[in-house]
Amino acid sequence: MMEQRIGIIDIGSNSVRLVIYERTASGAHRVIDGSKRPVRLSERITEDGSLSEEAVTELLDTLRHFGLICAHHQTGHIRAVATAAVRNAANRDQVLSRIQAESGLVIELLSGKDEAEYGFIGMINAMDVKDGYLIDIGGGSTELSLFQDRKLVHSISFPFGCVSLNRRFAAKGMVSDESMRALESLVSSSLSSVSWLRDLPGLPLIGVGGTVRSLGKISQAVTKYPFTQTHNYPITGDAVDQLFDQLRKLPLDKRRKFPGLSKDRTDLIVPGLAVLRVIYKAIHASHYKICGAGLRDGLFYTTRFPDRPKLSDVLSYSLQNLSALHPEAPKQHVSQVNRLGLQLFDFLHPLRQDKLPPRARVWLDTASTLFRIGASIDYYEYSKHSFYLITNSRLNGLSHREILIIGAIASYKSKNRVRQLLADYKELLNETDYQVIYELGILLHLAIALDRSETQAIGRLSMEEEGKQLHLLPVRSHGSLAVERREVEALSEDFYKLWSVSPVLAQTDYT
Structure with a gap:
């Protein structure tokens, strides 16, 4: 197992983080442990520009602690x-030498360019987005990048972050009007010489790192957003401005109680959001979007896949990974259901007058791949557990609404059951979404019925529509299809209500 586990340690200016990734026996990757310690290194600089002795000693203690965690997990x-x-x-060489001598760790010193590139890899492997700006507001620096057609085009690192700006412009955690003007002026003047920032207005500003993740949590808490993931969460410019004004006016003791705000960011959130807002306006962004992946993920991908760290298909990789995390699902049966489901969709969809959404096939493809993962918890209630796992796992490349739709399709039993499952999320969906769920859900049920024996008896399937019937003709099959035929017949009436045709599995078994 040792060679299958990778530990990533990120010594940031605000905190030190550890993440341990594991490659499972089925080939999936997952995080098995993680730890974070706030260190505020950017605040602990002496007059000569050196990290203080106390800060270095505390950092070493944290790294030794992380080393023990890695050893416990046999991290290779x-x-x-x-x-x-x-x-x-100023004393970085001495600090790095001491860390190596006392902890055994060799520390890579990343440049601002390195940070931007690793952050980009982490983000682009987690989001289905072609063009945009990427920002990472750290404790001591801010990285800003422009990407087009999923390729990094420009990047720059600014020598300020939420911790260093807080130290310079805040008094006991509060930023006065005068100090805020000075802070914003500093950021604006730094941007003025970067010509490419004004090249492409109207693109999203995607944020990675602690400041932006905190923004997402705050926004969701204030609006009582029903979906708990912040990854891929969009926020408007006006919404961020309102939150910024609210937070800035609050004294620290009251700010600590602000919904969604962690205590270790009570004083940092205002200068961090100030930077974010100035840059957002300078690039004329369309909206903000939170990314749950970033620097550490980029480091993982470049370590695990050094030759090709950037994924070509975010959703496909994520889907394969989630499936592999639940190997209890019978692979051949799931593959057969997926194949038959998409074949049914391709035949029936062109016959409809009211067309399904453009992404409907993607939703069915994903749902028909994941419908049995809940069996890893309990077979008898697997549809319920599949919904939970789908909506609480990281499915990259999908919006929150799409994840809910897919989860409901995968666990479909009836219209009433769908309404019950989605009751807490109804504000994210509309009536058209429910109708799509019903139609694709019953289509998935038909595909499952066609392999009810889980023997993949149907090698090839031909279809014909005749009047109000959908004739399903096994062109090549082996063994009896009696079980499948009975299941299709039981499903026929419900299928007709949604697709206006009754499926009939041919009486003759072909061999």
């Missing part, structure tokens, strides 16, 4: 990196 490879606070310290 540990990759440790440091960013702005160590990079800019």
